[in-house]
Amino acid sequence: MKKILDTIVLPAAVSDFELRYLERVNRVGLYFFALHLPAFMLVAYFNETGVLAALGLTLAVLGCPVLANYVLRNPRAVSVSYGFTAMLMGGLLVHFGQGPVQIEMHFYFFALLAMLALYGNPMVIVVAAGTVAVHHLLLWIYLPSSVFNYDAPIWVVAVHAAFVVLESIGTIYIARSFFENVIGLEKVVQKRTAELDLRNRDMRLVLDNVQQGFLTIDLDGVMSPERSAVIATWLGTADPGTTFADYLGRHAPHTADMFRGAWDQVVGGVLPPDVSLDQMPKKASVGERHLELEYIPICEGDELKKTLVVLSDVTVEVQRERLEAEQREVLHMFERALNDKSGFLEFFEESALQVNAIVSGEVEDTVVLKRIIHTLKGNSSIFGVTTVANLCHRMEAELAEEGQPPTAAQRNELSERWKALRVKVDTLLGENARRKIEVDDAECEQILDAISSGSPRPVIAKLISDWRLEPTSRRLRRIAEQARGIASRLEKGPIAVDFDAGDLRLDPELWTPFWSAFVHVVRNAIDHGIETADERRAADKPPEGVLGLTTRMESGQFVIEIRDDGRGVDWQAIKERAEERGLRAETEADLVEALFSDGISTRKIMSEYSGRGIGMGAVRAACAELGGAVSIHSTAGAGTRVEFTFPRTAMSAARRAQLVA
């Protein structure tokens, strides 16, 4: 019974489509019934059953659908009234159609019952059939013989009713099918859509709950509206039609620029999609967050249609790697400090001054700033403070390429990093380590011998005073060790470093800036001068390069010499660079001057160690600070010798000199 009721009674919800359909069909139905008026009058006229009666009665029946359209707000109810009207019209037709075909006029009922299926509402059929049934029932109650007329047996009446019932059942089925499959098509589509939405929601739940963001971009670089929710968390919301480059550019402009450049190549189609996509930027920093970008081509055949961009938050990994790197850096730093504590402390104190100069932002002279950054970078690299070296490298690059001094963020980063290093250094080496004087066994023996042998007090005082001075042998040994490390990292193979320090000492406080800059000359000698083992073999040289370091007194002057047996200065390259920069490059003196100018380098590619043409200028400036001069002697294929000459008085402070005197 419930199934029958469910079939007959439609669901309460009326879709827009059904509403529009019923309004249209109801309107057509009203016109259809209105046309009954002239038709019935004609029937009445030809059958002489009363034209006026036909007019009056048909108008009366027409009042039913007209009233329904005005007073029933549900179009389904209006349709139901049409089922009722149809049966009444049938009654009128039979009446006005009295004549030889009066029986045939009854076909109207069956025809209309079938036509009512167009309303797609079984209730319309039920009401129509019910109208006929009630009609017969009322008549049966009123005049029993009117239903069982001409003395027809009950089975005849049953057959009569059976046809109506059969047609009604069939028509109800058709109406319901019509409702479900045609009128209800919109609902079917909506149901399917809802199912798809559900699946999409499930998929979105998955996508939104993984720490990866997915989005697709078309060939114009425009992002699809459907993307993982986490992307909005990372990069903010985006208006429809926004390109990925613009979206990314809000937080990572540099990466966005790289993206734009590489994307042009991708859509250019010169290379296969997977190859060109491999050139796209793979990392982006958004505030404190680090994102990794992966690009997956979506192709039809070989043609790229879209690209799936997978963004992964690798902040934790990056932080872990950074911490590990910092840890490694600290370990490396202390390894160096253990090997050469005073050298390391000297580096640290000298570098602290350079850091302060950079962080304060007070150095307005770009050339000086470049030298400071370059020197800090070089020394940090040598002492294994790679975080500082890398940061200096970035600042140096922006300064060279864009002329922009370090940004506040970069200065802050350098400051914070240096503070952290200082805490480590102070913790492990002691805060006052720098102020201590280290005396080795030989020096200790020397002073003991002097006292034991009754040496004069001034001699003893000098010996003690010399403890404050640094033997150049110690410095050269340190530089030699650094040189070997640089050669190893530059894959120049093992090199031999010869040094001859003499018995000379220097005031470390006075000379620290020079030695700090001197490392540029060492790096240049190895990086630019000494060839690789293969190159040396090809040039009939021993595969092991040789670097020589000497400090000596010559003609009353203090001389520092560094020489290598490398390829020599490429004067032609210097000449070309000088001319490019508008410097004089005609005489040998011009070329030497150019060599020490900022920005002149024989290298076209910068490295961690050299290539910007700043080091030589820096070391000459440091030399000049001590009143010295620098000369360079180079023979192509044989090597280069750089000689720094200082006045004797530059070796130590005046007070100590007086004491010595």
Next chain:
Amino acid sequence: MTDSSTAELAGVPNVAARPAGGTLRGARVLGVGQLVFAAWCLVLLVAVGSLMAGHWYTLPRPEPGDPRLARGLNALRGPTEGDHWLAAHVLYAECRCSRRILDHLLQSRRPEWVVEKIVLVGPHPEYERRARAAGFVVEIVGKAELAERFGLVAAPLLAIVNPTGSVVYSGGYTDRKQGPNIRDIELIEQARRTGAASELPLFGCAVSARLQELLDPLRLKYARGE
């Protein structure tokens, strides 16, 4: 389906799916209108039903042995027609069914061995003229006289009386209402051959006022004084 595209009907057929007036007055007018509509439907159901009653109802006819019918019919015989078969066609001037029978009588070849009389509930001068012109003897009677003399209240009715004066058939002309096969001659032949004729229901018009009132209480069919 979005909320905006759906009208929830709560299962009641006349709940609004289209925008209503929105005011209380509008709602009341609508309610009154719906009541009028329901009443109108009921009236129409009864009215159209009453029309059907007149069509479906098998009209009453007297039994062949009814003495009043036999007496009335035998009174129609002329002085020389006493030993002949008599066929009386009772027609009603205001009844289309009766006119159809009259047309049939005038157009068909009538058997010569039977005396046929037309009892016309009239008057209807044209019918009378046409029937007389065709050789029929026509007797005009009123509605009340028809009932008094013959005991008849409906027409058209065929009555067959044998030479002995007994009514052997009284009934309709066709098997079904407005049936095209008018079987009067067949029935007369059958009666002469077998002494009786198959009974056919009487379809047509109520003649007596009482029967008319019964079949057409709203006076839709007989409003014109049929």
